[in-house]
Every structure is written in C-alpha cells, then in structure tokens.
Amino acid sequence: GNSVTQMEGPVTLSEEAFLTINCTYTATGYPSLFWYVQYPGEGLQLLLKATKADDKGSNKGFEATYRKETTSFHLEKGSVQVSDSAVYFCALNSDMRFGAGTRLTVKP
Amino acid sequence: DGGITQSPKYLFRKEGQNVTLSCEQNLNHDAMYWYRQDPGQGLRLIYYSQIVNDFQKGDIAEGYSVSREKKESFPLTVTSAQKNPTAFYLCASSIAGSGGSHTGELFFGEGSRLTVL
Numbered sequence: 001g002n003s004v005t006q007m008e009g010p011v012t013l014s015e016e017a018f019l020t021i022n023c024t025y026t027a028t029g030y031p032s033l034f035w036y037v038q039y040p041g042e043g044l045q046l047l048l049k050a051t052k053a054d055d056k057g058s059n060k061g062f063e064a065t066y067r068k069e070t071t072s073f074h075l076e077k078g079s080v081q082v083s084d085s086a087v088y089f090c091a092l093n094s095d096m097r098f099g100a101g102t103r104l105t106v107k108p
Numbered sequence: 109d110g111g112i113t114q115s116p117k118y119l120f121r122k123e124g125q126n127v128t129l130s131c132e133q134n135l136n137h138d139a140m141y142w143y144r145q146d147p148g149q150g151l152r153l154i155y156y157s158q159i160v161n162d163f164q165k166g167d168i169a170e171g172y173s174v175s176r177e178k179k180e181s182f183p184l185t186v187t188s189a190q191k192n193p194t195a196f197y198l199c200a201s202s203i204a205g206s207g208g209s210h211t212g213e214l215f216f217g218e219g220s221r222l223t224v225l
Contacts, residue, residue: 043200043217043218044151096141096214
C-alpha cells in the first residue's frame with residue numbers, strides 16, 4: 001500500500017540555519033505530495049504541494065521537489081526563523097493517513 | 109469566509125459521559141475526516157465520510173461514533189467506551205476523488221481539546 005516515511009525529530013536549529021526534513025514515499029501511480037505545518041495549539045495547514053514528478057512546491061521560503069527517481073519530497077529552507085517553529089507533516093493525496101510529523105524548534 | 113469550524117475549542121468530560129464534537133464546513137466538500145492527536149504524536153484517523161449518509165471506520169474507530177446527515181456537518185461522539193479519550197481532535201475536509209481516495213489537500217479546523225476529569 002501507499003505510505004510515507006518521515007524523518008523523526010525533534011529538530012533544533014539556530015535562527016538562520018539551513019533546514020532539511022526528509023520524506024520518502026511508497027506509492028503506485030503518480031500521487032500528489034504535500035507538506036503540512038501545525039503551529040502550537042492549531043490545526044494543520046497546507047504549506048506546499050507538488051502534483052507531478054520534478055515539480056517544485058514552494059511557500060514562505062520553504063521548498064520541496066517531487067523526485068520520482070528517489071521517491072522523495074524533502075522539505076528545505078535556506079534560513080529558518082523562530083516563527084518557523086512548528087510540527088511538519090509529509091503526506092500523499094492518495095492516503096488519508098499522516099506520519100508522526102517532525103517537530104522543529106528554532107532558537108534565537 | 110469559507111472554512112471549517114470546530115466547537116467547542118475546549119471540553120471537559122467526566123468519566124462515563126458521552127460528548128459530541130461539532131464540525132461544520134462551508135467549502136462544499138464531499139469528504140470529511142476526524143483525526144485524533146495525542147501529545148507529541150502524529151494524527152490517527154478515526155472516521156471518514158466520502159458522501160452524505162455514508163462513513164467508514166479509520167484506524168482507531170472503537171469508542172467513537174459519527175453521523176453524516178448533511179454535507180456540511182460531520183459530528184463526532186466520544187462515547188464512554190473510549191478508554192482514553194483525552195486528546196486533541198481535528199476535523200478536516202477535502203474534495204472527494206473517485207475510488208474512495210481524496211484528490212487534493214485537506215482543510216483542517218482549529219481543533220477541539222477534550223480532557224477527561
């Protein structure tokens with residue numbers, strides 16, 4: 001069946017550090033891929049998405065590229081801010097399940 | 109504005125009581141979902157519904173019940189049979205796809221935090 005495997009956290013970085021959160025998937029066909037973000041005490045919200053191979057999703061300085069050859073959709077940001085502290089979830093559109101998420105803490 | 113509204117935001121329950129969490133959406137989405145999130149954990153699927161008057165169990169449906177009498181509404185009842193109901197509950201909706209899958213992003217409510225006293 002379809003599934004995602006997400007890098008486990010927590011991840012703690014200093015402000016302006018480079019961020020990578022790994023996500024790999026197993027799927028039949030050509031699913032769309034998503035990254036969601038959950039700020040403390042809130043629901044999840046879509047951060048970015050990619051609908052086909054080699055697509056790059058981007059938003060708020062975050063980027064992720066749909067790599068079919070490596071079945072990956074790693075989340076990256078060049079310079080994190082304290083306000084990026086949250087839990088990040090990778091997901092497939094063909095599955096209603098989410099992984100455990102990766103908690104990011106950015107320190108000033 | 110379109111979106112998903114969950115209520116109440118905070119709820120306290122005594123052991124042995126049933127409680128119902130409300131979820132309403134005005135996005136005209138066919139599919140709706142309920143998830144449970146425990147501290148420091150990911151989301152676990154409780155129930156989902158792809159169409160009015162139909163719903164399916166997710167991974168942890170025991171001790172919970174739902175109804176889908178209207179497209180806009182998908183209330184979740186946490187029954188006394190649920191042994192450990194203290195958690196954060198999230199409702200979501202999406203445009204339903206064919207074959208039981210959803211095709212796009214999920215839109216989430218702000219969540220309801222249930223505490224059993």
